[in-house]
Amino acid sequence: MKRRKTKILLGASVLLLLLLAGVYCYEVYMDYRVPVAYTQRILGVPVVEDLTCLDGKACRTAPENPGVLFGRAPAPYTADGTLYVAQDFASPEWVGELTTDSRETFLCMQADEAWQDKAASIRDNHVFDLYLVEQDAYYPLRLVICGMPVMTLRTERVEAQDLGDYETDPDHFYFDPDEISFGELQVFNPATGVEGYEIFESGVRFYLRGDSSSSFEKKSYSLGLLDAKGENLDASLLGMRSDNSWKLKGMVADGKRIREKTACDIWEEFATTNTQVNESGPRMEYLELIVDNDYKGLYGIVEPVDAQKLELDKNDVLYKSTNWLVPEDEDIQYAVEHRWRLMTYMRVRYPDVINDYAKTWFPLRDYLNTFYHDGGDGRPAEEKIYVTNAVDMLLFNMTISGSDNHFRNLYFAADVSETGSYVMRQIPWDLDLTFGAIVGNGFQDDETVVYEEGAIPFLQGQNPEVYRPYLRERWQQVRESFLSTEHMEQMLQDNQDYLLQTGVMARENTRWPDYKMSTDLTRMTNLLERRMDWLDGYFAEY
Numbered sequence: 201m202k203r204r205k206t207k208i209l210l211g212a213s214v215l216l217l218l219l220l221a222g223v224y225c226y227e228v229y230m231d232y233r234v235p236v237a238y239t240q241r242i243l244g245v246p247v248v249e250d251l252t253c254l255d256g257k258a259c260r261t262a263p264e265n266p267g268v269l270f271g272r273a274p275a276p277y278t279a280d281g282t283l284y285v286a287q288d289f290a291s292p293e294w295v296g297e298l299t300t301d302s303r304e305t306f307l308c309m310q311a312d313e314a315w316q317d318k319a320a321s322i323r324d325n326h327v328f329d330l331y332l333v334e335q336d337a338y339y340p341l342r343l344v345i346c347g348m349p350v351m352t353l354r355t356e357r358v359e360a361q362d363l364g365d366y367e368t369d370p371d372h373f374y375f376d377p378d379e380i381s382f383g384e385l386q387v388f389n390p391a392t393g394v395e396g397y398e399i400f401e402s403g404v405r406f407y408l409r410g411d412s413s414s415s416f417e418k419k420s421y422s423l424g425l426l427d428a429k430g431e432n433l434d435a436s437l438l439g440m441r442s443d444n445s446w447k448l449k450g451m452v453a454d455g456k457r458i459r460e461k462t463a464c465d466i467w468e469e470f471a472t473t474n475t476q477v478n479e480s481g482p483r484m485e486y487l488e489l490i491v492d493n494d495y496k497g498l499y500g501i502v503e504p505v506d507a508q509k510l511e512l513d514k515n516d517v518l519y520k521s522t523n524w525l526v527p528e529d530e531d532i533q534y535a536v537e538h539r540w541r542l543m544t545y546m547r548v549r550y551p552d553v554i555n556d557y558a559k560t561w562f563p564l565r566d567y568l569n570t571f572y573h574d575g576g577d578g579r580p581a582e583e584k585i586y587v588t589n590a591v592d593m594l595l596f597n598m599t600i601s602g603s604d605n606h607f608r609n610l611y612f613a614a615d616v617s618e619t620g621s622y623v624m625r626q627i628p629w630d631l632d633l634t635f636g637a638i639v640g641n642g643f644q645d646d647e648t649v650v651y652e653e654g655a656i657p658f659l660q661g662q663n664p665e666v667y668r669p670y671l672r673e674r675w676q677q678v679r680e681s682f683l684s685t686e687h688m689e690q691m692l693q694d695n696q697d698y699l700l701q702t703g704v705m706a707r708e709n710t711r712w713p714d715y716k717m718s719t720d721l722t723r724m725t726n727l728l729e730r731r732m733d734w735l736d737g738y739f740a741e742y
Contacts (some may be wrong), residue, residue, distance in 0.1 A: 207360055212634050213488055218247050219474055228366060232244045232309065234306045234338070235253075235306070236253045236306075236308065236602060237249070239311070242294060242309075243285065243294050243296060243298050244296070244297025244298050244299055244307075244314050245296060245297075245307045245308065245330065246306070246307070246309075247306045247309060247310065247311055248308045248309070248310060249310075249311075251308075251310065251331070253333060253339050254310065254331065254333065254698070257304070257333070257336055257337050257338045258336060258337040258338075259337070259339075259340060260337045260338070260339050261281055261339065261340075262281070263279045263493065264277065264279070264493055264530070265277035265283075266290040266332055267300050267301040267302055267305060267332065268283055268298060268299075268300060268301075268307065268332060268338045268341070269298070269299045269300065269301055270285055270296055270297070270298055270388065270399075271296055271297070271397070271399050272399065273386055273399050273401060274301075276350050276386070276388065276490050277351045277406075277490070277493060278490060278493050278494060278495045279323055279493045279494065280342070281339070281340065281341050281342055281611065282327075282341070282342040282343070282344055282495070283330065283341055283342065283343045283344070284344050284346050284350050284488065284490065284495070285298070285344070285345055285346065285350075285388075286345075286346045286347075286348065286349055286350040286388040286389065286390045286488075287318070287322065287345050287346070288347070288390040288391075289318070289319055289322045289323065289349065289687060289701050289702055289703075290319075290701075291318075291346035291390075291608070292319075293318075294315075294318065294320055295390060295396070296396050298330075298343075298698055300332060304334065304335060305332060305333060305334050306332075306333050307330060307331065307332055307480050308330075308333060309328065309329060309343075310329065312328055312329075312333050314326045314328065315328075318345075318606065319701070320500060321345055321704045322345050322346070322347040322701070322702060323347070323700065323703050324703065325344065325703040325706040325707060326345070326607045327342050327343065327344055327399070328342070328343040328344075328345075329341075329342065329343070330342070330343045332547070332637050338499050343509060344703075344707070345703070346488050346702065346704065347701055347702030347704070348486050348487060348488060348698075348702040348704060349387060349388060349389040349390065349438055349485070349486075349487040349488070350387075350388045350488045350489075351385065351386065351387050351388075351448075351488070351489050351490070351491065351499075351501070352385070352386045352489075352490045352491075353381075353383060353384075353385055353404060353406055353421075353489070353490070353491045353492070354383045354384045354385075354492060355381045355382070355383040355491075355492050355685070356383040356384065357381070357382050357383070358379050358380070358381050358382075359379060359382065360378065360379045361376060361377060361378060361380060361382050362557075363376055363378065363381060365686060367377070367434050369540070369541070370540055370541075370542045370594060371540065371541040371542035371548075373548055374542065375542075375547070376594065377407035377409075377422075377684055379407065380405050380406070380407045381405065381406050381407065382403070382426075383403070383404055383406075384401065384402075384403060384404060385400075385401065385402050385403070385404035385406075385423070385425065386399065386400065386401050387399070387400040387401075387437055387438070389437075391439070391595050400435065400437065400613060401531075402425045402426060402427065402433055402435065403425070403426030403427065403428065403430065403433070404423055404424065404425060404426060405423075405424045405426060406422065406423045406530045407419050407421065408420070408421060408422075409421055409447065409448075409461060414458065416450060416452045416453075416480040416715070417491075417661070417712070417715075418450040418452045418496070418497065418715060419450060419713065419720070420448055420449050420450045420499075421447070422444075422446075422447055422448075422653065423445070423446040423447070424444055424445055424447070425443075425444040425445075425446070425449060426444075427555075428733075432444040433722070437485075438485040438487065438501060439485070440483050440485065440503050441483075441503055441508075443503065443504070443507070443508065445502055445504050445506070446502070446503070446504070447501070447502040447503075447504055448489060448499045448500070448502075448503075449484075449499060449500040449502055449632075450496075450497075450499060451498070451499070451500055451632060451714065452643075452715040453633060453634045453637065453641070454557065454633075454637055455637075455641070455715070455716070455717060456696065456717065456718060456719075456721070456724065456729050457498060457694065457699060457708075457717050457720050458692055458695040458699070459516075459631065459632055459634045459635050460484060460630075460631045460632045460634070460635075461484050461486065461604075461695050462634075462635070462688070462691050462692050462695055463600045463628075463631035463634045463635075464481065464482050464502075464631060465686065465691055466481060466486040466596065466599070466600065466682065466683075466691070467479075467481045467482075467628055467631075468481065468483065469681075469682040469683075470592045470595075470596055471679075471680070473677075473678070473682075474588055474589065474592055475682075476586070476588045477588060477589045477625055478479050478510060478511055478584040478625075479589055479592060479625065479627065480505075480509045480627070481505060481509075481627045481628055481629075482502045482503055482504070482505055482627075482628075482629060482631075483501045483503045484501065484502045485500070485501055486499070486500060486501075486505075486698070486699070486702075486704075487497065487499055487500075488503055488704060495707070495711055496711070497704075497707060497708045497711045497712055498699070498704045498707075498708045498717075505518075505611045505627050505629055506518070506549070506550065507550040507551075510611075510613050510627070512550055512613065512615075512627075514551070515616040515617070515618065516613065516614060516615050516616050517548065517550060517551070517563055517564070517613075517614045517616060517622075518548070518549045518550035518611060518612070518613050518614075519546055519547060519548055519549065519564045519611065519612040519613075519614070520546070520547045520549050520610070520611050520612075520629070520644055521545060521546055521547075521607055521608055521609065521610045521611075521612065522545045522546075522547065522608060522609070523544070523545030523608050524607050524608045525544060525545055525605075526568060526572050526607065526642050527543055527544040527545075527568060527572070528544075529565065529568070529569055529573060531543050531544045531577065531608075532546075532561050532564070532565040533565075535561060536557045536558045536561050539557050540557075541554065545608075547563060548560060548561070548714070549611070550733070559620070562622075562701075563610060563614035563616060563621070563622035563624065563690060564614065566584070566622075567584060567585075567612065567614075567622075567624050570584055570658075571654045571655050571658045572654055579621065581658065581659060581662070581701070582659055582663075583621075584622065584623060585623065585624050585625070585655050585659075586623055586624070586625045587656075587659070587667070587670070588639055588674075589625040589626060589696075590625075590626065590655045590656050590659075591667075591670065591671050591674050592597070592658060593610075593626045593628070593653065594652050594653070594671075595654045595675055595678065595683075595705055595739075596673075597628070597651050597652065597653070598626065598650070598651055598652065598735055598738075599637055599650065599683060599688075599731075599732070599735065600631070600634040600635060601636055601644065601649065601731060602628070602631065602633070602651050603633050603634070603637070603638045603644060603651060603688075604630060604632075604633035604638075604639065605628050605629075605630070605631065605633075605634075605641070605651065606651040606652055606653055607653055607654075608626070609629045609630040609631075610626050610627065610629065610653065611626065611627040611628075611629055612624055612625075612626055613625050613626075613627065618682060619655055624655075626653065633730075635727065636723065636724055636727045643721070643723065645727060647727060647730040647731040647733075648732045648734055654673070660742065662682060668742060671739060671742055672739060672740065672742070675735075675739045679732075679736070679741055683732075685728065685729055685732045687693075688728060688732075689709070689725050689728065689729075691726065692721060692728075693721065694723065696719060699717070700719070705717050705719075
């Protein structure tokens with residue numbers, strides 16, 4: 201036993217010596233790359249007393265990153281010579297190192313008092329001066345510290361898409377992109393906790409997305425992660441689920457940039473507390489985006505609502521509504537006869553391949569006939585929906601004042617049995633026009649507006665003694681927990697505080713002066729307070 205302990209101690213000593221030697225060699229190597237005296241390093245960059253090392257050298261600029269790395273990856277860079285480094289604003293320590301990709305070059309900077317207060321330098325969007333020095337030239341660079349994750353997209357090639365004609369495939373013709381870009385993606389995530397700083401890199405295909413949002417100068421994007429072979433790659437981004445498909449939302453319809461994030465968080469609370477049905481909806485996190493060396497500003501990265509999230513099997517169908525207009529039965533029949541995935545703003549999103557169009561369209565067709573057209577296949581209406589889900593959707597949309605979500609921007613997921621009978625559930629999407637925001641950059645200040653889809657009002661009208669008590673009970677339950685007015689106001693405030701503390705607001709407003717963010721939540725919270733008081737009375741008498 202004594203001999204064994206001696207061997208363990210010797211082994212540990214050897215490892216410690218090797219570690220110390222490695223640290224020493226690394227420091228010597230780094231010093232070798234900096235042929236000037238310096239006082240300290242910050243983020244790996246030597247702080248020099250003066251800039252005499254630049255004397256006699258040519259001053260250059262570069263439209264692309266001239267060779268600055270953060271960790272193992274090229275640092276996010278824009279054509280005006282600005283580097284963007286993501287850091288956790290809540291941590292006092294600077295994490296990571298900026299280096300160069302060549303032994304013949306080095307970085308340096310002069311002292312700046314802003315380095316002493318990390319939180320303030322991030323919050324105030326302080327710009328540091330940095331220099332990349334070569335033998336005969338140097339590059340003056342600007343360094344911005346971002347308090348949230350940073351994503352870069354770099355285009356290598358663009359492929360035009362043949363969209364065909366409307367009559368053959370209106371869904372493909374109307375919704376698919378004219379062109380798709382292929383290239384590389386990086387995500388710099390200053391994560392906290394046991395994982396520490398994360399740098400993710402992959403191939404990517406991306407294209408502009410969105411119907412109404414396409415009219416804005418600031419565009420939204422769809423992303424697909426790719427591996428080295430160009431195949432779909434599933435990966436977790438910013439702590440969200442592992443998948444290859446992601447959405448980047450510009451959020452310009454919301455002048456506060458907090459509505460959709462807050463609404464997504466509230467729906468997640470509904471989903472977490474409903475143990476009877478999978479209500480998984482869109483999760484969203486913030487990041488700053490750079491595309492082909494152009495700073496694009498603040499974005500929300502969102503998990504898509506799809507078959508994976510909703511655990512659909514081969515018999516199930518997923519539809520998406522993109523308008524408030526409810527199709528007539530003959531509209532759906534027309535889609536069946538023409539073998540279309542799209543009809544009057546209703547889209548089939550799953551399955552990817554349709555063999556029997558009548559069978560695929562049947563659940564939605566029967567649902568609309570039952571709850572909107574006084575028809576249906578004869579099965580009891582209450583058997584065609586998950587009542588707990590429909591109630592949650594009603595309470596949620598009324599709470600957030602979802603002006604764009606009471607039929608439009610809803611996913612309808614049909615769980616279909618082997619015999620063809622179905623049960624429908626609803627999941628919200630595109631939640632930027634909430635908490636008073638309405639189409640056209642207006643504000644709906646009337647707390648009494650009703651936003652509801654037809655299923656629960658239909659059932660409540662048929663059998664009020666059954667559905668009224670359940671709805672009241674669920675309302676009381678959520679009001680006493682995550683739908684308390686104080687909790688929701690705090691969620692809105694926390695999301696805004698995050699945007700302020702990360703320093704993104706100044707950068708967003710400089711980049712997009714026509715879509716400036718504002719910080720005054722008074723009108724929004726005043727509406728929410730009046731709205732919740734009114735809803736308490738509304739659901740008491742529902």
